[in-house]
Every structure is written in structure tokens, then in C-alpha cells.
Amino acid sequence: MRYPLLAIAAAITLGCSPAPDTESQAPVASNAVTTPDHYHPKGKAPSEFTRAKQAELRKTLPLADKRDFDEQTKGFIARPDYDQIMADAGHVAWDMGKYQFLLEGKDFDSIHPSLQRQAVLNMNYGLYEVSEGIYQVRGFDLANISFVKGDTGWIVFDPLTAAETARAALALVNKHLGERPVVAVVYSHSHADHFGGVRGVVDEADVQSGKVKIIAPEGFMHHAVAENIHAGNAMNRRMFYQYGVLMPAGPYGHVDQSIGKNTAAGNLGLIAPNVTIADDIEEMTVDGVRMVFQNTPGTEAPSEMNTWFPDKKAFWAAENITGTIHNIYTLRGALVRDALAWSKYINQALFLFGKEAEVMFASHSWPRWGNERIQEVMRGQRDMYAHLNNQVLHLANQGVTINQMHNAYKVPQSQQDQWYARGYHGSFEHNSRAVINRYLGYWDANPATLIPLSPEDSAPLYVEMMGGSQAILNKGQSLFNEGKYRLAQEIVNKLVYAEPANQNAKDLLADIFEQIGYQQESPSVRNSFLAAALELRSGIPSGASPKSSGPDIIRAMTTEMWLDYIGILMNADQMDGKHLVFNLVIPDQNEKFVVELSNAALTAVEGFTDAEADLTITIDRKHLETVMMNKATLLDQVNAGNAKADGDMSALNELMAGLKPFELGFEIMPGTKAK
The missing domain is CATH 1.25.40.880 (Alkyl sulfatase, dimerisation domain)
Structure with a gap:
């Protein structure tokens, strides 16, 4: 389906809640089809054992609790008249249509019943009202994009992964609610699905001039860039498994990603914030909207913050409280998170804001309404993260190891009947192992596994x-x-x-x-097994996948980050026994570094130059960025007059020749790489 032009509708009277579009409807199946055959010729149907397990689960799960479905549909205004959003490069960036099979009302034995329920809930697609003056577009990307009405324009919370999906969401909002400028953007945290689409809603020139505020928690830029650089290639490859990004959608393949359907494959951008929230609790009024920010570092992201709207009695929980227990360790790879700190920040939010809140919404899933319901969910998730931390350590202190923990840890019965406490994004198997890894590391203390x-x-x-x-x-x-x-x-x-x-x-x-x-309830675990099965049968797939880098990310790298990355790229065996010292001077940034190749390691120290260096390169940052993007070499920049070299370039050229670019398609399962 082509991506139609989005017309701008006549303005709706400001300050009034919009009526639902009479030509739209809440998400229902359109042109429903029967269950397709398996997407792979070697694929198998669910076995009798899998069918029996799913049937037993349908009897024991608390399926009578329908509150999530009531909350999921509440506030619906309109859905778009298209299912696909095209990337600027010409491929499909986003496709909700491929998940329509979930709305047929059929139980699929190839999907864990609890996961199928969550996948149906994540079929939200369109514009929703959260409360007066607060709206969300859901189902345009992995995350939700939220719009808060100010005196003159929109304050946008978390502008998705890709410019194309964020642009389409803004057009949908302006069509149904009246066209308004974006006056501010809030990045709740440092993961790409919460900032990558910013260029779809604002112009960088307006941010630089101060016309548009971009607000982010302290440490945002460092963490937004750092997480995607040093191990970025490995993370992107592992994302094929956790997110199943190249697996066909269907009952036998990709069905959901627990906090949304999947991640858009469009243009990822980054515009630096011009307002930083540094205090633990900080109040600010933007375009007439009063907001209280709560910094929660080291929870779902190393840099993250919640937001309280005191005049609206609305609590924005960022990605700290969604419709699932989250990852303590994310399977694509990241630093292990602190479950106890996570619990404590939820507890703080409960007593700061939760006692008064009438609506709680977040960057994923759907809102919760009513103070009793909000406090129930906040307490339940607080307790679940605390239980994970405390009970894993309780078992570890009795000798249960990292290789046994996932079979020993049990969710308390009081939480098993609560949908918000289930391990969709972070399975309790891999989360329990993550907690012990955080405190004791990967070794189980058996010498046989120490140097296997x-x-x-x-x-x-x-x-x-x-x-x-x-x-x-x-x-x-x-x-x-x-x-x-x-x-x-x-x-x-x-x-x-x-x-x-x-x-x-x-x-x-x-x-x-x-x-x-x-048989897996967690789509991350399901996807990992099914993606491995796909690759074992027919090799590593190809196709458009989400991006974690791009020109904006590279420009946002500090010079030190780039030099560290050069050290990672270096083929150490090729450089063993070689020695080089050079100074790198960036005058327009007032930066200087001593970079040394010694003992097959590249190191850099900022703030110094070495009078005995073999070479000094002087280059302005804009010309260095061309090198960082692999559009030119340092030697090219010297020859073009964009950099100055004092000393012998030959050793540096030898070093640069020893850099080994990474291939995304490396093998995970043996014998799967294309010949």
C-alpha cells in the first residue's frame, strides 16, 4: 500500500475535546484473512505438546480481567486511512497491516495465550485522548508519541524512532485537533525510540534559535550516543534475535514486541537538548503548561525522567511503568540495570505524585485512569522489581548460581494474576539471571566454567x-x-x-x-528462538532494519568517544609491536589529545599534547566529522587544506589501514552465514 499524502483538516475549536471521526473506528480487523500457512517451507505447526500447554494456560490465566481492554480503547478519536508509512528512502518504514491476523478473534496455538493477549492490546493504532489537553498517537512505532496542548502550540513527548513515523503522527494530530506549531519536545530518556524521530516534528534551526525547547534529563546526550557506539554493531545484530526485526509477521513468526509492535525502519536523527533537567525534582512551565520532572537515572535507561502535570493530575511514567515488567538485562545487549533502584524510584513517584494522580500514561502501552487503579499498578510494579532483586539475592546467598537461578526463581502467586506484573519485555528467566550477574558476575564459581x-x-x-x-x-x-x-x-x-x-x-x-x-510468553525470548530457527534453515536474512546510528549520532559523538571507537576498530594483531604517538588538536572546540599506539592498544588522553610526538594533526571539528563519517581520511583532509599535519604521516596512515570495519551479518548460529 502506498503512503498517501496527509491532508490538513480545518481547525477544530481549541480547548474543546474533539469528537471521534465518524468515518473512523477503533482498531478492528479489516479484510480479515484465515490463518496463513507457515512462512517457511521447513516450518512446523505447533506440536501436540505445545497445543496441550497452550490449552492448559487458557484455563489458568486470569483472562476474565478485561480492565486493560477498557483502558486500551478509552479516548479513541481516529485512526489513519493507511496501514503503511513509507521511509524517505523508498522502503516500508512501518506496517501495522501485517498484524491484522491478531484481530480475527482466533486462538493461535503457535502463540502463548498471554502473549497473544498482549499483542492484541498493542494493536492500538491512531489518535487517543488521555485527558483534557493531552493526546497520544499509538501504533506508529515501538513507542507512543504524546502531545500536550500548550497556550500556543504542542509540547511533544518522545518523538519515536524515525522522522517518517513522527511526521505522520504530527500530521494526524493536526488533522483532527487543529494545526498548531510544536513549541517544545521532551526526551524522557536516552533510547533511540524516544528521540530518533525528532526531525519529523521540529526544525533544528528553531531549536538553535531558542524558538523551540528540547528538554532532556541530565546525561542524556552522553548516554544516547555512548550506548550505540562501542558495541553498536553487535547490538544491532543481536536485535535481529530479540526484536525479530527481519522475521515475517504472522502466527508462526513475529507477533509483538511487548511494549509495542516493533521498531520503525526509517531515518533516525538527534537534535541536542537546549534545556537540561539537572535536579532530582525540578519544576518548569512551558507554553503555560506546568510540569514537575523527576530524574530517575539508572532505571530503564541510564538517563531517564518522569513528569508530573499538577494542574491536570496526570503522571507521565516515561518507560519506568508500562504494561509489562521490563528488562533488567535487555537481550540485544546493554549494561545490566538496577532492579532495586528502579523499585525505589517508582516508590518515590508513588508518594510524590501517585497519591493525587487521576491518569497515568507512558511512552509505551496504554494509560491507566482513576487513582485507585494507578496506585495499584505503581505498587505492583514497585514490588515486582523489589522482589526480583531481593529474592534472587536471597537464593544466591544460599548457593543458587547464575546457571540455576532462572529455574529456581519464582514470581509470587499474588503477582501472577496481575497482567501488569507479567514478564513480557523482561522474562523472569533472563531478568533473574541479570540480577545475580549485576552483583556476582557471570561465573557460577565452578572452576570448570571459569576458563571453558x-x-x-x-x-x-x-x-x-x-x-x-x-x-x-x-x-x-x-x-x-x-x-x-x-x-x-x-x-x-x-x-x-x-x-x-x-x-x-x-x-x-x-x-x-x-x-x-x-511456548514463550516473552516476545523477546520467542523472537530469539524463532529467529535462530529461521537462520538455521535458510541463513541470515536481509532487509530494512531499524537504525541505531546515523549522521546525527556521529556528530553527537565526542572526540574522545570517536578515538575510543578507533581503538575498538583496530586490528590489534596487525599493529602488535608498532608504536606511534600523535597529537590531535581541534582549535575551534579548544580540544587537544595525545593518542598513543603501544602494545597493540590505542589510548587517548584529553587536555595534553606531547612535544615528542611523531605527528600533530590540527583540524576543526566540522572537518573531523567528515572523517568520522568515513567520507574522507585524515590524509584527504590534509591534502585538501582542511587540516594541518606537522610530522610524519606514514605511521598514521599505517594505523588507519589497520582498522577493520565490522560486518553486521556475522554468524550467531554456526553454518548460517551466506557463502
């Missing part, structure tokens, strides 16, 4: 001792036929590592992973 062989080195011995590949295949198939999937993966995974070209082994492991994936 790599899997590909140990696997041949396992295969030999188990009687060879055919014996493993026979036993693995037998275990699979009995529904003992976790036992089956133990031995078949060894065979795949020992014989990466053994397609029969890879196909059997894919079958095993697929059934395990079908």
Missing part, C-alpha cells in the same frame, strides 16, 4: 562420546517426539557446533527452537 573451551572446540568431543552425529540425531529426534525440547536442544546444539555444515542437524535444532519459541 569455546563451544566449537568442545562440541566435537561431545559428538564423539555420544556415538557420532547419527546417534545424536536419533536421540534428538526421539526427545523432540516426546516433547522434551530443552533436553533435545542440549545435544543437538552440540552437533550443530561440531558440524556446522550438517543441515539435518540444523533443521532438527530449528524444529526444537521453534516449539520452544511458540
